[in-house]
Amino acid sequence: xxxxxxxxxxxxxxxxxxxxxxxxxxxxxxNWDNSFENILIKLSKKKDLLVFSNYVDKFxxxxxxxxFNWLEMEKSKALYEKQKKKDIYTNFLDFLNNQxxxxxxxxxxxxxxxxxxxxxYTESIKKRDIQDFINIFNERYNNIKRILLNRRELQGVNxxxxxxxxxxxxxxxxxxxxxxxxxxxxxxxxxxxxxPTGEINVLINKNRSDLSSIGQDIVxxxxxxxxxxxxxxIIFADNVxxxxxxxxxxxxxxxxxxxxxxxxxxxxxxxNFMKEEFNRFLKWINGxxxxxxxxxxxxxxxxxxxxxxxxxxxxxxxxxxxxxxIVDIVDQYKNCAELLAKIPKNIKLLIIPGNHDAVRLxxxxxxxxxxxxxxxxxxxxxxxxxxxxxxxxxSTDKFPGFDLLLYHGYSFIYYAENVDSIRQKGGLDRVDxxxxxxxxxxxxxxxxxxxxxxxxxDNDPLLISKxxxxxxxxxxxxxxxxxxxxxxxxxxxxxxxxxxxxxKMGVKGEPARVPIVNLKTRKVKILRFEK
Numbered sequence: 264x265x266x267x268x269x270x271x272x273x274x275x276x277x278x279x280x281x282x283x284x285x286x287x288x289x290x291x292x293x294n295w296d297n298s299f300e301n302i303l304i305k306l307s308k309k310k311d312l313l314v315f316s317n318y319v320d321k322f323x324x325x326x327x328x329x330x331f332n333w334l335e336m337e338k339s340k341a342l343y344e345k346q347k348k349k350d351i352y353t354n355f356l357d358f359l360n361n362q363x364x365x366x367x368x369x370x371x372x373x374x375x376x377x378x379x380x381x382x383x384y385t386e387s388i389k390k391r392d393i394q395d396f397i398n399i400f401n402e403r404y405n406n407i408k409r410i411l412l413n414r415r416e417l418q419g420v421n422x423x424x425x426x427x428x429x430x431x432x433x434x435x436x437x438x439x440x441x442x443x444x445x446x447x448x449x450x451x452x453x454x455x456x457x458x459p460t461g462e463i464n465v466l467i468n469k470n471r472s473d474l475s476s477i478g479q480d481i482v483x484x485x486x487x488x489x490x491x492x493x494x495x496x497i498i499f500a501d502n503v504x505x506x507x508x509x510x511x512x513x514x515x516x517x518x519x520x521x522x523x524x525x526x527x528x529x530x531x532x533x534x535n536f537m538k539e540e541f542n543r544f545l546k547w548i549n550g551x552x553x554x555x556x557x558x559x560x561x562x563x564x565x566x567x568x569x570x571x572x573x574x575x576x577x578x579x580x581x582x583x584x585x586x587x588x589i590v591d592i593v594d595q596y597k598n599c600a601e602l603l604a605k606i607p608k609n610i611k612l613l614i615i616p617g618n619h620d621a622v623r624l625x626x627x628x629x630x631x632x633x634x635x636x637x638x639x640x641x642x643x644x645x646x647x648x649x650x651x652x653x654x655x656x657x658s659t660d661k662f663p664g665f666d667l668l669l670y671h672g673y674s675f676i677y678y679a680e681n682v683d684s685i686r687q688k689g690g691l692d693r694v695d696x697x698x699x700x701x702x703x704x705x706x707x708x709x710x711x712x713x714x715x716x717x718x719x720x721d722n723d724p725l726l727i728s729k730x731x732x733x734x735x736x737x738x739x740x741x742x743x744x745x746x747x748x749x750x751x752x753x754x755x756x757x758x759x760x761x762x763x764x765x766x767k768m769g770v771k772g773e774p775a776r777v778p779i780v781n782l783k784t785r786k787v788k789i790l791r792f793e794k
Contacts, residue, residue: 374646375611381666382653384627384724391718399718400440400484401459406726407486407705408438410506417488417504424460430495437463437498440486452478456489464497465489477503479683480700485709506705512730514749517782518662521565524548525778527671527737527755530619531602532595533575534588535760540775540792545605547792560779564610565657570737570755571617571650571671573599573631573639579619580764592621593635600638608644615650617671617738625715626673626708627651627724651707651725657782665782668731670707672738672754676768677713679739691770694754695745698734702727702747733780740765740772744787751785753778 374380411417420436439456447453452467452475467478481487481503488504530536546552548561574595575587589595603612614631616622621635630647633640640647648654651670658664675697679690685697701707707725708714716725733751740757756776765772775793780786 377657377659377664378611378613378646379655379658380653381655382722382724382726382728384629384649384651384719395718399723403706403723403726404440404459404486406723406728407506410705411438411486411488411504413509414488414504416490416502420488422460423456423458423463426463426493426498427461427496429493432492432494434490435493435498436488436490438486438488439463439465441481441483444481444483452481454478454481456487465491465500466497467500467503471500474500474503476684480685482678482681482704482710482713484711485704485706505703507703508705508730508748508750510748512749514785515663515665515732516785517657517665520563520781520783521657522560522563523665523733523780523782524564524567525570525735525753525755525780526567526758527570528572528617528740528757528759529569529599529602530572530575530757530759531599532587532589532592533759533762534586535762536575536588537758537760537775537793540794541602541758544775544777544792545602547790548606548610564779566611566613567606568667568669568735568755569603569612569614570669570735571615572619572737572757573614573616573636574619574621575759576619576621582763586762596621596631596636597638600642603639603642603645606644610644612642612645613648613652613654613656613667613669614639614645615648615652615669615671617650618673623717624673625717627717627719628671649724653728653731665732666729668727668734670734670736672736674701674708674710674713675736675739677708677710681710691739692741693743694736694739694741695743695752698736698752698754699745699747702734702750702752740770740774742773742776742778742789744778744789751780751787753780753787 412420417436417438420438423437423439426435426437437456437458439458439462441454442457442462443455445453447466450469452469454465454467456463456465467474469475486506489498489500490502490504491498491500493499529541543552547557548564550558550561553561574592575583575589576595577583577587577590577592584590589598606612616628616631618624620628621632622628622630628650630649631639639645648669651668653666653668655664655666672694675694676691678697678700679685679693682697682700685693685700688696701709705727706723707727708716730748731750733753735753735755737755737757739754740759741754742756743752743754745752755778757772757774759772760774761770761772775791777790777792779788779790781788
């Protein structure tokens with residue numbers, strides 16, 4: 264017995280030397296004599312493993328779980344033992360047993376043949392480090408640089424390193440990312456731009472009224488082109504060029520008359536959810552109310568886009584529990600699914616999550632988690648997508664289909680508050696100006712701090728890689744339709760009266776309004792279902 268205890272103590276000390284804690288369950292059950300050194304070698308490759316226990320040993324040889332989050336599993340085990348959130352720990356065990364690997368992630372999207380991705384975010388389980396952020400900014404820079412190089416003014420672009428320490432004045436062009444922005448003591452605007460080779464100052468003269476007004480709206484981290492005259496470690500700007508949408512985009516129209524309808528911010532579960540108004544909408548879309556023309560309009564709807572915040576969520580803002588009618592997130596989705604199930608099954612529902620939904624807040628967001636939003640996934644006509652989603656719908660041999668950029672809009676508040684021209688013209692009330700601004704920058708969150716962001720390993724899912732036919736969004740509870748360079752921009756309404764938190768944030772909603780687009784003419788109507 265004493266010999267056995269000494270051996271156990273030896274193994275425990277060796278594990279601690281390597282930075283691992285060892286669980287009592289495996290000390291008691293395992294014979295270490297033949298496998299100890301081999302196990303230590305394998306463990307050294309699993310940098311995020313903290314506690315070595317019986318179930319870890321069982322799966323060390325599996326290569327498909329190298330990126331498995333062992334630390335989160337240990338946390339979930341502790342909750343399980345305290346009789347809290349048992350399902351999380353059992354999901355981990357199910358994953359390890361290969362019963363259903365997707366239980367920790369999301370259900371694979373059901374994508375019909377007439378819907379395809381333009382830019383797809385695929386969730387990857389891995390630790391992010393500083394290099395991931397460096398890679399994503401380099402990826403963003405290179406992609407937007409390719410767009411800017413289509414501008415005639417930037418054909419002879421210089422790398423910043425070639426301009427440093429040169430005192431002779433000459434005409435130059437650069438493409439860089441804005442790292443700082445300030446006013447000089449003489450009230451000129453001074454930018455600091457960076458490319459992969461170096462950094463340089465860019466001065467926009469206050470007497471250039473055409474440029475100074477543009478300069479006021481420049482935000483940190485955006486990528487732009489500059490032409491001007493060089494000095495020692497400075498460029499005196501003559502022009503500022505943004506990636507923007509091309510002016511020659513085609514206004515595509517469907518060969519057949521059909522309608523696209525936009526819903527957003529249902530907030531089911533909130534005490535402020537507008538049940539009566541939403542039921543009125545459901546009666547109309549089923550052809551039970553309205554005049555002849557209105558009923559005919561409802562019968563021609565082929566797609567409904569739901570732009571996030573299907574439910575009110577739990578713990579979204581302080582004191583929210585006092586304003587909830589349904590306090591359980593699972594029950595909120597169940598109730599929401601019961602409402603959406605009343606929409607005719609021949610209409611496709613394309614759904615993205617928002618900041619109130621049961622997914623992570625950081626963008627890009629994966630589709631709704633199936634374990635919490637299972638009733639939504641079970642709707643036969645529902646297609647669950649991530650946020651943002653850039654997709655094509657209705658493509659045929661004779662028609663290229665429509666490119667849809669879907670984004671809930673979490674970054675919008677930042678630009679409403681920090682871009683001078685938007686703030687002065689209405690701020691949060693002018694969603695159309697925010698959408699136009701982001702299309703010009705070719706990115707849904709050009710400033711890194713405008714949203715919470717998780718870098719993707721292969722590409723930047725928030726990049727606007729091509730001109731969309733439709734840019735559809737929600738979040739601010741404002742119903743607006745506008746056009747910018749043949750991109751139809753629509754902000755969805757909401758189905759919740761103003762909460763205390765919305766009032767505190769200065770958001771005043773326009774509820775129970777439904778934008779609907781005739782895809783043959785591209786004309787937008789806004790139907791109103793409020794009292």
